[in-house]
Amino acid sequence: MTIPRSDGRLACGRDVQGILDQVAEGRAAERDAHQSGCLHCWAALAEYDRLWSPVRELAAERVEAPASVLEVALEKIRQVVEHADYGLLGSAEGLTRISVRVVVAIARRSAQEVPGVRVALSRYRPGPGAEGGTAAASPRAAAGVTGGTTTVEVTLAADYGTDLVDLGDRVRRAVAARVRELTGMEPASVSVVVDDVLGER
Incomplete structure (x- = not known):
C-alpha cells in the first residue's frame, strides 16, 4: 500500500512507507533495532495494524478484499499519517487532535x-541528531501517538521496601486506564522504568 505525505516520516524520522509495508506484510509484531526502543514506531505499528485489520481478516477468508474496504482503510491511514505528531480521534462533528505532551x-x-x-x-x-537533555527539555519523548493509539514510558522512584514488580503492574494499569478515560486513545503499551528507591520521607 502507498500513502502519500509531504515528508513521509514519523516524528522520530522513520520512513512511514516502510512501516506500512511491514504491517501489510503481517510483520507488525517484529521490531528492528530502532523500533525496539522507539515509542513513535510502537504507536504507529499498533495503529496501522489496527486500521489494516479489516483487510487482513478478509484476506484470511481467501476472498479478494473489495476496493471499498481497501480504500476506507487507506483513507483512515492517510488521515493518521498527516497528523503524525498528534493523536487523532474522529466523530461526526469533526476531529480532535491530542498532543503527545498531553499524554x-x-x-x-x-x-x-x-x-x-x-x-x-x-x-x-533524544531523537535523531538531538542533543541530550532533561525530562523537561522534551516531554514528548516519553510517549508516542498515532491516530487513536499511544505508547507510554514512565520513569519513577519508588518508596524503599515496595514490591517493585507489583508496583509496575499497578502503575501500568493506572496509567492505561487514565489515558484511555481522558483522551479516548488506546495505550498499546505502558513501560515502567524504576530508576531509584528512596527511604522515609
Missing part, C-alpha cells in the same frame, strides 16, 4: 497517584 502529563500524574511511587518523571530520549 505524557496524564501518564505522569496518574503514576504519581499510585501508592509506593515517590516521584514519576517523563523519561527523555
